Amino acid sequence: MDHFFLLIWHAFLVAVFFAFLWRTERRLQIRLFLKTFLIMVVGGFLAGWLMYPFP
Protein backbone atom coordinates (compact mmCIF):
# COMPACT_ATOMS: atom_id res chain seq x y z
CA MET A 1 0.00 0.00 0.00
CA ASP A 2 1.41 3.34 -1.08
CA HIS A 3 0.84 5.84 1.72
CA PHE A 4 1.82 8.80 -0.46
CA PHE A 5 -0.70 7.79 -3.11
CA LEU A 6 -3.42 7.71 -0.43
CA LEU A 7 -2.38 11.20 0.67
CA ILE A 8 -2.64 12.42 -2.93
CA TRP A 9 -6.00 10.69 -3.48
CA HIS A 10 -7.49 12.05 -0.24
CA ALA A 11 -6.22 15.56 -1.00
CA PHE A 12 -7.62 15.33 -4.54
CA LEU A 13 -11.11 14.32 -3.37
CA VAL A 14 -11.27 16.97 -0.65
CA ALA A 15 -9.89 19.70 -2.95
CA VAL A 16 -12.39 18.90 -5.73
CA PHE A 17 -15.22 18.86 -3.19
CA PHE A 18 -14.45 22.25 -1.67
CA ALA A 19 -13.72 23.82 -5.06
CA PHE A 20 -17.26 22.97 -6.17
CA LEU A 21 -18.83 23.70 -2.77
CA TRP A 22 -17.36 27.15 -2.25
CA ARG A 23 -16.85 28.49 -5.78
CA THR A 24 -19.18 28.64 -8.77
CA GLU A 25 -16.95 30.25 -11.39
CA ARG A 26 -14.67 27.82 -13.22
CA ARG A 27 -11.50 29.93 -12.91
CA LEU A 28 -12.00 30.37 -9.16
CA GLN A 29 -12.78 26.67 -8.75
CA ILE A 30 -9.48 25.72 -10.38
CA ARG A 31 -7.63 28.22 -8.22
CA LEU A 32 -9.18 26.94 -4.97
CA PHE A 33 -8.62 23.33 -6.06
CA LEU A 34 -4.91 23.92 -6.66
CA LYS A 35 -4.51 25.87 -3.44
CA THR A 36 -6.28 23.27 -1.27
CA PHE A 37 -4.60 20.34 -3.00
CA LEU A 38 -1.11 21.76 -2.67
CA ILE A 39 -1.60 22.80 0.95
CA MET A 40 -2.79 19.31 1.88
CA VAL A 41 -0.08 17.44 -0.03
CA VAL A 42 2.85 19.68 0.88
CA GLY A 43 1.56 20.15 4.45
CA GLY A 44 1.11 16.41 4.92
CA PHE A 45 4.57 15.74 3.50
CA LEU A 46 6.19 18.33 5.79
CA ALA A 47 4.27 17.09 8.83
CA GLY A 48 5.54 13.58 8.04
CA TRP A 49 9.15 14.80 7.96
CA LEU A 50 8.73 16.85 11.14
CA MET A 51 7.40 13.78 12.96
CA TYR A 52 10.26 11.62 11.66
CA PRO A 53 12.55 12.08 14.75
CA PHE A 54 9.79 11.14 17.15
CA PRO A 55 9.29 7.49 18.08
Place this chain on the structure above:
Amino acid sequence: MTKKSQKKLEEPSIKPVNPVPPALLGAAWLVPGLGHLLLGKKTRAAVFFGVVAAGFVTGVVLDGEVGVPRADNPFSWLSTIACAGNGILYLARLVWLNGLGGLLSNLPLGLEGGGDPVSAGFGYGKTFLVTAGLMNLLTVLDASDIARGAKS
Protein backbone atom coordinates in the same frame (compact mmCIF):
# COMPACT_ATOMS: atom_id res chain seq x y z
CA MET B 1 -35.07 58.48 19.08
CA THR B 2 -34.12 59.89 15.70
CA LYS B 3 -36.15 59.26 12.60
CA LYS B 4 -33.31 57.26 11.08
CA SER B 5 -32.91 54.87 14.00
CA GLN B 6 -36.68 54.45 14.26
CA LYS B 7 -36.78 53.46 10.59
CA LYS B 8 -33.99 50.98 11.22
CA LEU B 9 -36.02 49.34 13.98
CA GLU B 10 -39.10 49.12 11.81
CA GLU B 11 -37.30 47.59 8.84
CA PRO B 12 -35.16 44.71 9.97
CA SER B 13 -32.17 44.15 7.72
CA ILE B 14 -32.66 40.37 7.79
CA LYS B 15 -34.38 39.33 4.60
CA PRO B 16 -37.13 36.71 4.85
CA VAL B 17 -35.92 33.34 3.63
CA ASN B 18 -37.71 30.56 1.85
CA PRO B 19 -38.57 27.56 4.03
CA VAL B 20 -36.57 24.45 3.20
CA PRO B 21 -38.64 21.30 2.53
CA PRO B 22 -37.49 18.56 4.95
CA ALA B 23 -37.86 16.01 2.13
CA LEU B 24 -35.17 17.87 0.18
CA LEU B 25 -32.76 17.67 3.10
CA GLY B 26 -33.60 13.99 3.57
CA ALA B 27 -32.97 13.30 -0.10
CA ALA B 28 -29.72 15.27 -0.01
CA TRP B 29 -28.52 13.19 2.92
CA LEU B 30 -29.74 9.83 1.60
CA VAL B 31 -28.18 10.04 -1.85
CA PRO B 32 -25.09 12.26 -2.17
CA GLY B 33 -25.78 15.01 -4.70
CA LEU B 34 -29.52 14.34 -4.97
CA GLY B 35 -30.38 17.57 -3.17
CA HIS B 36 -28.42 19.59 -5.73
CA LEU B 37 -29.92 17.59 -8.58
CA LEU B 38 -33.43 18.41 -7.35
CA LEU B 39 -32.42 22.06 -7.20
CA GLY B 40 -31.21 21.95 -10.80
CA LYS B 41 -27.47 22.04 -10.02
CA LYS B 42 -26.55 19.07 -12.19
CA THR B 43 -22.78 19.52 -12.38
CA ARG B 44 -22.40 20.03 -8.65
CA ALA B 45 -24.70 17.04 -8.02
CA ALA B 46 -22.54 14.78 -10.19
CA VAL B 47 -19.31 15.99 -8.61
CA PHE B 48 -20.60 15.60 -5.05
CA PHE B 49 -21.92 12.11 -5.76
CA GLY B 50 -18.65 11.10 -7.39
CA VAL B 51 -16.46 12.47 -4.62
CA VAL B 52 -18.50 11.06 -1.72
CA ALA B 53 -18.95 7.66 -3.39
CA ALA B 54 -15.25 7.47 -4.30
CA GLY B 55 -14.25 8.33 -0.74
CA PHE B 56 -16.63 5.76 0.72
CA VAL B 57 -15.57 2.97 -1.64
CA THR B 58 -11.90 3.74 -0.99
CA GLY B 59 -12.56 3.49 2.74
CA VAL B 60 -14.27 0.12 2.40
CA VAL B 61 -11.57 -1.25 0.05
CA LEU B 62 -8.89 -0.21 2.54
CA ASP B 63 -10.62 -2.30 5.26
CA GLY B 64 -11.83 0.71 7.17
CA GLU B 65 -14.54 0.34 9.80
CA VAL B 66 -17.76 2.31 9.44
CA GLY B 67 -18.63 4.10 12.64
CA VAL B 68 -21.05 2.26 14.89
CA PRO B 69 -21.92 3.22 18.47
CA ARG B 70 -20.17 1.32 21.26
CA ALA B 71 -21.28 1.36 24.89
CA ASP B 72 -17.72 1.58 26.23
CA ASN B 73 -16.52 4.28 23.83
CA PRO B 74 -18.30 7.65 23.82
CA PHE B 75 -16.15 8.86 20.90
CA SER B 76 -17.63 6.11 18.74
CA TRP B 77 -20.80 8.21 18.58
CA LEU B 78 -18.86 10.96 16.85
CA SER B 79 -17.54 8.64 14.15
CA THR B 80 -21.05 7.15 13.85
CA ILE B 81 -22.52 10.58 13.14
CA ALA B 82 -19.75 11.33 10.65
CA CYS B 83 -20.06 7.97 8.85
CA ALA B 84 -23.87 8.10 8.91
CA GLY B 85 -23.46 11.23 6.81
CA ASN B 86 -22.83 8.89 3.88
CA GLY B 87 -26.57 8.22 3.73
CA ILE B 88 -27.59 5.20 1.72
CA LEU B 89 -23.97 4.08 1.32
CA TYR B 90 -23.66 3.81 5.11
CA LEU B 91 -26.98 1.99 5.45
CA ALA B 92 -26.09 -0.40 2.62
CA ARG B 93 -22.72 -1.18 4.27
CA LEU B 94 -24.42 -1.89 7.59
CA VAL B 95 -26.94 -4.20 5.90
CA TRP B 96 -24.06 -5.91 4.04
CA LEU B 97 -22.19 -6.54 7.31
CA ASN B 98 -25.07 -7.31 9.68
CA GLY B 99 -27.87 -8.48 7.41
CA LEU B 100 -31.22 -6.71 7.57
CA GLY B 101 -32.42 -8.83 10.50
CA GLY B 102 -29.17 -8.37 12.39
CA LEU B 103 -29.23 -4.66 11.75
CA LEU B 104 -32.69 -4.23 13.20
CA SER B 105 -32.22 -6.58 16.15
CA ASN B 106 -28.78 -5.28 17.19
CA LEU B 107 -29.61 -1.56 17.17
CA PRO B 108 -28.09 0.56 18.57
CA LEU B 109 -25.08 -0.87 20.39
CA GLY B 110 -24.49 -4.32 18.92
CA LEU B 111 -23.73 -3.51 15.31
CA GLU B 112 -20.76 -4.78 13.34
CA GLY B 113 -18.80 -2.01 11.64
CA GLY B 114 -16.60 -4.23 9.47
CA GLY B 115 -12.99 -3.49 8.68
CA ASP B 116 -9.86 -5.31 9.73
CA PRO B 117 -7.94 -3.69 12.61
CA VAL B 118 -4.83 -5.68 11.66
CA SER B 119 -4.88 -4.37 8.10
CA ALA B 120 -2.43 -1.60 7.23
CA GLY B 121 -5.25 0.38 5.67
CA PHE B 122 -7.58 0.26 8.68
CA GLY B 123 -6.85 3.79 9.92
CA TYR B 124 -6.68 5.26 6.42
CA GLY B 125 -9.92 3.51 5.49
CA LYS B 126 -11.74 4.95 8.47
CA THR B 127 -10.40 8.40 7.59
CA PHE B 128 -11.83 8.12 4.08
CA LEU B 129 -15.21 6.89 5.42
CA VAL B 130 -15.45 9.73 7.95
CA THR B 131 -14.31 12.33 5.40
CA ALA B 132 -16.87 11.15 2.84
CA GLY B 133 -19.66 11.31 5.43
CA LEU B 134 -18.73 14.79 6.61
CA MET B 135 -18.49 16.02 3.03
CA ASN B 136 -22.00 14.74 2.36
CA LEU B 137 -23.31 16.49 5.47
CA LEU B 138 -21.81 19.70 4.09
CA THR B 139 -23.65 19.13 0.79
CA VAL B 140 -26.90 18.89 2.79
CA LEU B 141 -26.18 22.29 4.36
CA ASP B 142 -25.27 23.67 0.94
CA ALA B 143 -28.52 22.38 -0.58
CA SER B 144 -30.36 24.00 2.32
CA ASP B 145 -28.65 27.35 1.62
CA ILE B 146 -29.54 27.14 -2.07
CA ALA B 147 -33.18 26.23 -1.29
CA ARG B 148 -33.44 29.16 1.15
CA GLY B 149 -32.11 31.50 -1.48
CA ALA B 150 -29.02 32.36 0.54
CA LYS B 151 -26.73 30.99 -2.17
CA SER B 152 -26.96 30.43 -5.90
